[in-house]
Amino acid sequence: MKNKNTTSNFKNNFYKNIDQLHLAPLWDVLSNLVTDFPKTKAVPHMWQWKKVKEHVLTAGEVITAEEAERRVLVLENPGMKGESKITDTLYAGLQLILPGEIAPSHRHTQSALRFIIEGKGAYTTVDGEITRMFPGDFIITPSWTWHDHGNESSDPMIWLDGLDIPIINQFTSSFAEKLGQKRQILQKPEGHSIARYGSGLLPVNNTLSSDKVSPVFSYPFSRTREVLEKMKDNDKWDKSHGIRLKYTNPLNGGHAIPTMATFMQLLPKTFEGKYSRSTDGTIYCVVEGSGKTIIGTEKYSWHKGDIFVVPGWEKFKHSTKEEAVLFSFSDRPVQEMLGLYREEIAE
Numbered sequence: 001m002k003n004k005n006t007t008s009n010f011k012n013n014f015y016k017n018i019d020q021l022h023l024a025p026l027w028d029v030l031s032n033l034v035t036d037f038p039k040t041k042a043v044p045h046m047w048q049w050k051k052v053k054e055h056v057l058t059a060g061e062v063i064t065a066e067e068a069e070r071r072v073l074v075l076e077n078p079g080m081k082g083e084s085k086i087t088d089t090l091y092a093g094l095q096l097i098l099p100g101e102i103a104p105s106h107r108h109t110q111s112a113l114r115f116i117i118e119g120k121g122a123y124t125t126v127d128g129e130i131t132r133m134f135p136g137d138f139i140i141t142p143s144w145t146w147h148d149h150g151n152e153s154s155d156p157m158i159w160l161d162g163l164d165i166p167i168i169n170q171f172t173s174s175f176a177e178k179l180g181q182k183r184q185i186l187q188k189p190e191g192h193s194i195a196r197y198g199s200g201l202l203p204v205n206n207t208l209s210s211d212k213v214s215p216v217f218s219y220p221f222s223r224t225r226e227v228l229e230k231m232k233d234n235d236k237w238d239k240s241h242g243i244r245l246k247y248t249n250p251l252n253g254g255h256a257i258p259t260m261a262t263f264m265q266l267l268p269k270t271f272e273g274k275y276s277r278s279t280d281g282t283i284y285c286v287v288e289g290s291g292k293t294i295i296g297t298e299k300y301s302w303h304k305g306d307i308f309v310v311p312g313w314e315k316f317k318h319s320t321k322e323e324a325v326l327f328s329f330s331d332r333p334v335q336e337m338l339g340l341y342r343e344e345i346a347e
């Protein structure tokens, strides 16, 4: 029989020896690795537009869009400072383009979404097609497509960027390159994609090489708002989410971007939403109106332009006293593809 001392020596030696061979005991970490419920360092947070806007504009005095390549203030989740993440899997930022500026052409394997908050008529060019941007528009920059942004209008342009940067890095699949020109050459007329793919019609002889991403890369708010308006009187409200629409890829009915779900929703006036939670941490941007969202134990009162984040599996509920419109995005497509997505409505 080993006595107590030899036992602890024996064990200490064991741990030391395996450590030197880069082996580690699972029994120390198992309960943190395989948790009974989702765990995240991400916390709920809201960025108030009236507070952040002036700093986004000041960034325009600190650096030019060209020098910065992309002049963006990153929305950092307070629970994950320095990681450039708003949730575990997603990145978000506020990008500014001043009149006369160009953010030079580049491409990367990360997919991006742009949700326009302020300005009128600045452009983004994606894969040879230019599109002008107006508040409430949702625009896609698909993976590995050349894109440059510019502002020929007389007002600053600010939009919310959503990218799948943490997902791409998790898969060691980040590639990026610069075109070496400020602007790419236009190869299609303005409105090309939405005319071909955005009206419930598709060219019979489809020449697209892939259906992974929606070929409708610009979803103007004017159209989206009209749909919500039509639906609000005739459709059943979801008890938690009001009228919530997902942006879809007309080629397959799936999400518009393969890694990021995007939604627009209308909450009626005097809405008292039921608590719900889902495994996809979600970023919301207030498009119209005002309201309140309780996330976990915190209450957030939001107004136009505010951005708030609901971490995955955190209970939340919306309430309003006036009609409100919210844009949101999450990593739901990836979770759905992997069979991981779960949601729950509290009774």
Ligand code: GTQ
Binding pocket: 070, 072, 092, 093, 095, 108, 112, 147, 161, 163
């Ligand atoms: O506009 O291409 O917020 O490459 C972060 C990385 C925006 C962009 C961001 C980017 C972009």
